[in-house]
Amino acid sequence: MKRATIKDVAEAAGVGVATVSRVLSGGSASASTRERVLAVAAQLDYRPSALGRNLRQRRTGGMGLLVPDLTDTFYGQLAEGVLACARAAGEPVVLGSTGDDPEQEAELIGMLLEQSVDRLIAVPCGGAHAWRPALRAGMTVVFADRVPAADGEDDDLPASLTELMLLDGAGPARSPARPLEVPSVLADDRAGVRTAVRYLTGLGHRRIAYLGGPGHGRRVDAFRAALGGRTDDELVVHADGSRDSAYAAASGLLQSRPDLTALVAGGNMLGEAAVLAARELDLRLPGDLSLVMYDDVPWAELCHPPLTVIAQPGRDLGYRAAELVLRSDVRRPKSVVLPTELIVRGSCGPRR
Template structure:
């Protein structure tokens, strides 16, 4: 018997990504040309998107998916450990995927998980609400962890790239995506950032910078609220996700604003970049610049000096997210906000 055509087969035949096929077949947005190619390829291959059809729930084979931006990131490793521990106790298999912080790659993985009839999905999202529409329409149970889908571009500076491209083409802007009604397990970013900024202010720091990356728009907003008006936007800098980009952002910040005296790094990759950039530029921590890092990871205490951190419970976050996604069939899951803690070490000192 011939092998049944898959969503990947349709994508290859149409010359588009799996994400585009998923959007077209689930009624999402796509250009007229892409839609025509996808539908023609699906007809030619006799593709039957049963995983997206009305009988989806009857075909579910169980299993849990977990999507994180970077498996080498210590915090996401801790989160994954929590998910796996809970899933193991429930006898639930887990399909693990790394999105690289790329919304297109994330959309491809979502399409593949739908094709594989995965029941439940826990994700640290990199894309926006539209990226997650196919999963919602497919009836998949989704729980977000650590953050919600972005409402801004990957660099945290404004609307999505799709809107920018439409504007360049002279088309009217697309209406903003409606926030998804999806439960999440997150840390109390606002309280954590506020506590860190107050601590630095207590040491006499006035020119405090924020170094962020993809998914950190909420932390940046918390930082703006904590420092108060007027906000110096030049002191809020974003990298694009890679370690090289984080280093470039940190180095550029230090060189463009030699007047700053403290930095809050929005994640451990950014904190590492700030330490390396400061060392390369002969900036002494904390004598020349004080540093607070979001995430408490093992190497933070081994730095010289040890880093002051905003600790969030990564393993507990993963475990709670897995509990929510496993219980979702019996009752409506409610979002969970976990506390953060400022752990003071040696990387902050009085303003020079």
């Protein structure tokens, strides 16, 4: 069946093509004309051409989505939320994986700028300086799950981004440090980590470690605050974004500090590494080590014992971020904070 065109709608409704376009884009029209055009469009199952609309507006349309790892279950949930919202709005999504590598992130931002993608949702891994070219070029950005670390001047930008900034009239990539005015959709890390630490201390644990990764500044701060400033710095260990690094960090921590009795893993990849390292070292959960993992993923409940987790709403984070990036007033920064939940299972026990 031939797809209906805007001309077909105009002829059937007895109005001009310009009137149909104005009605469908939300422009001014009389109530009777609007009602007639919308009824005919529905009857003919008319769907505006996104390509044609975007070419007229001199934009590519759609949005970009940058996540650290497409194989990570949590980021898969977040991406599904973005895709669901974008699908409902008729927006295509360009998906990229940064590998939690700031250089790769900067390259992908540059690629999206070159392609004139004008909306971007990102789980950032680099500093604030990596995002200033996109913002100066007029891209609408929303951060999800994390916000970029504050930095000093916009030094060490890749040449491609610097060139794009200069072409856009943004000037050299040097400016005083200042916070990025970018909306974000975040889980309530402070409440989640605080609840987990209080649960562990309530079980009698005093030597509690934190295993973190890129972008975990807020979670580490919450961990230290929950312990009331009594944190042993050796018990806060960081890995990069790879599984090998996570395993090395977990194994090194458990071997160097046999006195620790509990561990908070800041993400599901880190939790997986902690479980594997504990097994390699013949440490029993929860007999020798209590473990709380950030993220509730399907395999957590299938572990032996099932893992106690801080659950965050991954799909909702993505959906809300997509809603925000599609809003016309997104340039007025707004942070959305979604609740977390401690789900108690079998990986934690009283200190022995």
